[in-house]
Amino acid sequence: MHFGRKKGDAMKLVTAVVRPERVQQVKEALFQAGISGITLSRVSGHGGEQEIVEHYRGTRVMVEFRDKVEIRMALSEPFVQVAIDAICKGARTGEVGDGKIFVQPLEQVYRIRTGERDTAALTPVTETKLTPV
Amino acid sequence: MHFGRKKGDAMKLVTAVVRPERVQQVKEALFQAGISGITLSRVSGHGGEQEIVEHYRGTRVMVEFRDKVEIRMALSEPFVQVAIDAICKGARTGEVGDGKIFVQPLEQVYRIRTGERDTAALTPVTETKLTPV
Amino acid sequence: MHFGRKKGDAMKLVTAVVRPERVQQVKEALFQAGISGITLSRVSGHGGEQEIVEHYRGTRVMVEFRDKVEIRMALSEPFVQVAIDAICKGARTGEVGDGKIFVQPLEQVYRIRTGERDTAALTPVTETKLTPV
Numbered sequence: 001m002h003f004g005r006k007k008g009d010a011m012k013l014v015t016a017v018v019r020p021e022r023v024q025q026v027k028e029a030l031f032q033a034g035i036s037g038i039t040l041s042r043v044s045g046h047g048g049e050q051e052i053v054e055h056y057r058g059t060r061v062m063v064e065f066r067d068k069v070e071i072r073m074a075l076s077e078p079f080v081q082v083a084i085d086a087i088c089k090g091a092r093t094g095e096v097g098d099g100k101i102f103v104q105p106l107e108q109v110y111r112i113r114t115g116e117r118d119t120a121a122l123t124p125v126t127e128t129k130l131t132p133v
Numbered sequence: 134m135h136f137g138r139k140k141g142d143a144m145k146l147v148t149a150v151v152r153p154e155r156v157q158q159v160k161e162a163l164f165q166a167g168i169s170g171i172t173l174s175r176v177s178g179h180g181g182e183q184e185i186v187e188h189y190r191g192t193r194v195m196v197e198f199r200d201k202v203e204i205r206m207a208l209s210e211p212f213v214q215v216a217i218d219a220i221c222k223g224a225r226t227g228e229v230g231d232g233k234i235f236v237q238p239l240e241q242v243y244r245i246r247t248g249e250r251d252t253a254a255l256t257p258v259t260e261t262k263l264t265p266v
Numbered sequence: 267m268h269f270g271r272k273k274g275d276a277m278k279l280v281t282a283v284v285r286p287e288r289v290q291q292v293k294e295a296l297f298q299a300g301i302s303g304i305t306l307s308r309v310s311g312h313g314g315e316q317e318i319v320e321h322y323r324g325t326r327v328m329v330e331f332r333d334k335v336e337i338r339m340a341l342s343e344p345f346v347q348v349a350i351d352a353i354c355k356g357a358r359t360g361e362v363g364d365g366k367i368f369v370q371p372l373e374q375v376y377r378i379r380t381g382e383r384d385t386a387a388l389t390p391v392t393e394t395k396l397t398p399v
């Protein structure tokens with residue numbers, strides 16, 4: 001895609017924002033789907049709801065920020081839909097606030113220990129090959 | 134833009150790093166501009182200043198890391214400038230360290246609860262339409 | 267690249283996930299290479315290892331999440347390789363878990379205080395010019 005890589009080597013960064021109480025299920029769904037290189041961070045967020053406004057001492061404030069967990073994973077393209085399905089399976093309760101998933105382009109990846117690049121840097125060392133199930 | 138989407142459906146990820154004491158004003162400015170799907174995280178950072186260096190027991194260290202808040206929002210393209218204006222309005226003090234805004238491409242968005250995609254996933258359920266003011 | 271910018275003005279967002287005990291060395295290596303606009307956040311993560319699974323009361327869990335630090339920096343393109351080299355120099359121990367580096371496209375940057383855009387917004391105010399060493 002860039003730098004002369006073949007199309008099949010395209011990579012994406014997938015970021016999900018989910019309920020903290022669902023992180024364990026999301027991790028397990030990802031892991032069972034063959035995705036285990038992931039980064040988590042604690043965030044807080046508000047969904048698209050517009051009407052939740054309060055007047056407190058004259059100040060108009062946006063309320064209802066909730067603790068969420070952000071899960072980030074760099075993937076080769078064939079794994080993107082696999083990851084989305086796993087995240088939804090682990091995170092969905094059916095109630096508002098289940099979260100969002102974002103897919104972004106990713107141009108280069110490096111494994112710091114070895115200097116490996118791109119899809120080679122995304123393949124775990126303990127595996128010889130891994131294809132989407 | 135990608136996957137056969139129309140140009141008008143392009144989406145962006147806007148990330149701002151601002152002073153913690155300005156987060157409430159930024160939130161309010163965004164909210165008043167019609168943007169309420171946002172994710173916050175605590176970060177620490179250093180701006181471009183080069184000269185702030187200290188020698189402590191012979192070690193050269195980069196000092197002055199300050200607590201900041203990162204505000205992330207996925208937007209359809211017509212809202213990008215709206216968001217930038219709102220963030221600047223809420224965050225600017227005129228002193229060094231007011232922060233930075235980054236705009237990145239965003240290829241796909243999913244609402245986990247419903248499975249809606251892309252711009253449909255960015256439209257709050259409680260609204261039928263929302264156009265930049 | 268976008269919006270009529272010249273190719274030489276392309277910008278990238280470089281994100282590294284490294285060991286907490288190596289953050290100071292990474293900062294110093296970046297600083298010495300002329301890169302000082304950076305944002306840090308605490309994250310936790312798991313590398314690509316597949317086999318680390320445990321059964322605890324019948325639940326299959328993915329273990330070994332480790333504290334890591336994420337270092338993010340927006341750069342003009344000529345600095346990308348400079349940054350990668352500096353990060354590797356500061357972060358590499360040779361043991362598994364040294365971390366990953368991700369490079370993503372970046373379309374716009376704003377300095378909130380001045381309203382400067384793109385590469386102008388990436389140049390520290392205290393410097394007139396800065397070229398990769």
Ligand SMILES: Nc1ncnc2c1ncn2[C@@H]1O[C@H](COP(=O)(O)OP(=O)(O)OP(=O)(O)O)[C@@H](O)[C@H]1O
Nearest residue numbers: 017045046047048096097098099170172206207246
């Ligand atoms: N447009 C957005 N940009 C950035 N983060 C978002 C956006 N929308 C939601 N989020 C993040 O995802 C979290 C969960 O969002 P939420 O599930 O409420 O989305 P929603 O679109 O309101 O869907 P629902 O109608 O199911 O509540 C939010 O708390 C926020 O952290």
Ligand SMILES: Nc1ncnc2c1ncn2[C@@H]1O[C@H](COP(=O)(O)OP(=O)(O)OP(=O)(O)O)[C@@H](O)[C@H]1O
Nearest residue numbers: 150178179180181229230231232303305339340379
């Ligand atoms: N190039 C960059 N890459 C990543 N993060 C950055 C960059 N520049 C600044 N930041 C983040 O933004 C925060 C605020 O930066 P700051 O406002 O000091 O930027 P600046 O370019 O030095 O502008 P000013 O001259 O107004 O201080 C920093 O603490 C850091 O977290």
Ligand SMILES: Nc1ncnc2c1ncn2[C@@H]1O[C@H](COP(=O)(O)OP(=O)(O)OP(=O)(O)O)[C@@H](O)[C@H]1O
Nearest residue numbers: 037039073074113283311312313314362363364365
């Ligand atoms: N594919 C990935 N996507 C997102 N984050 C990742 C990915 N791979 C690794 N990380 C993050 O980087 C951290 C360090 O990863 P690590 O160095 O173990 O990578 P690795 O590919 O397993 O390399 P090594 O074989 O040297 O251990 C992880 O804890 C995680 O936070």
Ligand SMILES: [Mg+2]
Nearest residue numbers: 047048096097
């Ligand atoms: Mg919601």
Ligand SMILES: [Mg+2]
Nearest residue numbers: 180181229230
């Ligand atoms: Mg500064």
Ligand SMILES: [Mg+2]
Nearest residue numbers: 313314362363
């Ligand atoms: Mg590893």
